[in-house]
Amino acid sequence: MNNELQARAAHVxxxxxxxxxxxxxxxxxxxxxxxxxxxxxxxxxxHPELGPVFDARLSGRWxxxxxxxxxxxxxVAFRNGAYGGKPVQAHLGVANMTPELxxxxxxxxxxxxxxxxxxxxxxxxxxxxxxxxxxxLTLSLFYNPAIDDPALKQN
Numbered sequence: 265m266n267n268e269l270q271a272r273a274a275h276v277x278x279x280x281x282x283x284x285x286x287x288x289x290x291x292x293x294x295x296x297x298x299x300x301x302x303x304x305x306x307x308x309x310x311h312p313e314l315g316p317v318f319d320a321r322l323s324g325r326w327x328x329x330x331x332x333x334x335x336x337x338x339x340v341a342f343r344n345g346a347y348g349g350k351p352v353q354a355h356l357g358v359a360n361m362t363p364e365l366x367x368x369x370x371x372x373x374x375x376x377x378x379x380x381x382x383x384x385x386x387x388x389x390x391x392x393x394x395x396x397x398x399x400x401l402t403l404s405l406f407y408n409p410a411i412d413d414p415a416l417k418q419n
Contacts, residue, residue: 283343290389291382292341300390301333304376314368317360340393351397352404363406366398 287293305326309315322329332349339347355361373394374387381387 280343283341287341290385292386292389294338296380296382296386297337297341298334299380300376301330301337303380304373305330305333307372307376308369311368311372314365314372317358317365320360321358351401355401355405361405363402366402370394370398 305318308318332347336347336349336351339345370391374391377387377390381390
């Protein structure tokens with residue numbers, strides 16, 4: 265049992281080391297993640313459609329949200345376990361959130377990366393990751409299996 269725990273710990277450490285090396289190679293560090301989150305959410309608040317949805321949900325809790333998002337992106341980039349939340353549950357029941365907002369979120373994220381990413385590789389990595397996250401959240405929050413049921417489709 266002890267050998268299994270040691271092997272698991274070594275495996276996790278190797279994953280973190282590899283992720284840190286990959287991020288370093290494309291110019292990503294904690295300072296960049298902080299800048300990305302601060303810049304992006306500043307733009308979210310100013311966005312005519314996204315801002316009201318986010319602000320209604322987070323009013324009075326923005327500092328906590330910003331810290332959580334920095335932990336989230338750090339955890340995703342560096343595989344360091346900094347984030348322990350549940351993204352799907354956090355987004356359930358958000359007033360006025362629709363699937364149509366996710367492409368707008370991605371456009372704003374891409375524009376932010378255009379302005380601040382240290383290089384094309386960093387932008388590509390963060391965009392691919394954001395696209396996976398957006399797709400996962402969209403499917404988790406809005407997918408209705410009945411829509412794809414052949415028995416319910418009209419010819």
